[in-house]
Amino acid sequence: MSQVFKALSDPTRRRVLLLLRRGPMSAGELSDQFDVSKPTMSAHFAVLREADLVHAEKAGKSIIYHLKLSVLEEALLGFVQAFELGAEAPPKPQEEAAR
């Protein structure tokens, strides 16, 4: 959970996810959309993989990244629901935050 939010806290990584929202793209194609060096982008990809927000698939020389939309939605919606108004019994915070 922390890793998802940390991944989302960087604008570059959010933009990568939004690009992948349209469909899979290679590391190089993604990097071309940004002004930073390829190694830097590679590090961002690693953070996204670590958070399980993307899937990397080898394709010859290239690596194709896919957005894992279900993981993203589950993480965010799950957290939003913990805060929803109208809940009968407020949850125990220790347990909630640990998830």
Add this chain to the structure above:
Amino acid sequence: MSQVFKALSDPTRRRVLLLLRRGPMSAGELSDQFDVSKPTMSAHFAVLREADLVHAEKAGKSIIYHLKLSVLEEALLGFVQAFELGAEAPPKPQEEAAR
């Protein structure tokens, strides 16, 4: 937007928000729920204020923190909606991520 996600990337701060979900609490009451020092908690409160997720209200010697639920929900739900399946026209990532 980045600030909200950064604020949420720390488990301690998420737990603070969940505690405030039940109702306003003073800085000291909140700190008592955690094993870290008060100055450390004070720093966490500052991050949450910076992200506009809480409101601080002076009450004599104490400071009462309130959760700004609307800010939290708007930030998270707004982002979730940008990724919703079934959207007709995928958004332009540069603009989306900048918000």
Add this chain to the structure above:
DNA sequence: GAGACGATTAGCTAATCGTCTAATTGAGTC
């Protein structure tokens, strides 16, 4: 096998983060 090319790893710097103790501020009380 020798290049060429896509991508990552290695190694570095500067900046930020989470934590601590000690000192300071501000508000109430004797």
Add this chain to the structure above:
DNA sequence: GACTCAATTAGACGATTAGCTAATCGTCTC
């Protein structure tokens, strides 16, 4: 005014982060 108590600020420390260049690793094509 002097004391007490709640909270923050100041300053330090180790760990992590985002960024760079240079080097390395895989895979494809002559």
